Amino acid sequence: MGVDGRSIYLRRISASESYAAGLRFVHQVHARAAVLRDRRSTLLRHSRLSVDLSNVSISAIGKDVVRARGARAIDVPQSLKVSVGIRDGHVGSGEITYAGSLSLDRAALAEKIIRERAELFGIPTDELRFHYIGYNSTRPWWTPEHEPPEIRLRATISALDEEPALWLCREIEGHYTNGPAGGGGVETSVRETIGIVSCFIPRDMVHQRIEVF
Amino acid sequence: MSAVAPRLVEIATARAGDKGDDSLIAAYANSDVGLMELTHWLTPSRVAAHFDLSAAQVVVTVISRHSCVALHLRDRLTGGVTRSTSSDPHGKTLAFHLLDMPLTRISTQ
Numbered sequence: 001m002g003v004d005g006r007s008i009y010l011r012r013i014s015a016s017e018s019y020a021a022g023l024r025f026v027h028q029v030h031a032r033a034a035v036l037r038d039r040r041s042t043l044l045r046h047s048r049l050s051v052d053l054s055n056v057s058i059s060a061i062g063k064d065v066v067r068a069r070g071a072r073a074i075d076v077p078q079s080l081k082v083s084v085g086i087r088d089g090h091v092g093s094g095e096i097t098y099a100g101s102l103s104l105d106r107a108a109l110a111e112k113i114i115r116e117r118a119e120l121f122g123i124p125t126d127e128l129r130f131h132y133i134g135y136n137s138t139r140p141w142w143t144p145e146h147e148p149p150e151i152r153l154r155a156t157i158s159a160l161d162e163e164p165a166l167w168l169c170r171e172i173e174g175h176y177t178n179g180p181a182g183g184g185g186v187e188t189s190v191r192e193t194i195g196i197v198s199c200f201i202p203r204d205m206v207h208q209r210i211e212v213f
Numbered sequence: 214m215s216a217v218a219p220r221l222v223e224i225a226t227a228r229a230g231d232k233g234d235d236s237l238i239a240a241y242a243n244s245d246v247g248l249m250e251l252t253h254w255l256t257p258s259r260v261a262a263h264f265d266l267s268a269a270q271v272v273v274t275v276i277s278r279h280s281c282v283a284l285h286l287r288d289r290l291t292g293g294v295t296r297s298t299s300s301d302p303h304g305k306t307l308a309f310h311l312l313d314m315p316l317t318r319i320s321t322q
Contacts, residue, residue: 057278091298131300138299138306141265156298195296198233 092165
């Protein structure tokens, strides 16, 4: 994005992309407007420049071309945002698919079995979660009107220690032959997670150095 | 049985973004008339009920210049992008959950 105080976005894009790109850009402006509403300003803080986006207007100026204008440069921020990464333990996840008649019930039974076995093995269950992909994994508080023709059950667990994650992977794998009928397509993974905490530091504390290795 | 209720997707489109554990959703009306309708439907209490949040977690900002209603949903991303174990940690799909909102009065009983 070039900022010259007048036009901040102008490029040629494909027909299919133009609608989405226009929306996405407007969205970006508005999302920031929402975030910064407490300051009563639509201020965008970039490391090199603060920009006032409150008067940005977006128009289609030709086939597949969108112009956004009205952004105003304000100043160079004296503090910079720092994203601090914190080692946050391990996440294990495992997925298995059920299809056809009663697939939702069989997935729910798999969840029940894994929860019971977690108790048995002394695995902490407060961070053990189940997601019903194809049903309501993106919105668990929502109950769909119809049962889906197939379900991918996704189980996840997070802990500082790696062991619960490894345990969960073995449990899901075991459901090929020791769980509800007809489960298939198991995939498992364990990854270390990095949590992010943000803060600001004075600009003059930052010294740039490049190291090639 | 009544006919299927119209949904928000018929008068608007939406996109979602994230900041920390908060979801930011911008809904765009398809027309100027649509914006009035959109503002009518997207009250904090209706949005809160649709996302299983308390009304205090929802901030609604109308940006008429862009026919837009911007929603700020606090603590809806189960820990934020790097910590969430959801199949959609950024909550990008929440935009279309919003558009699933039925345009009928919520029973207050």
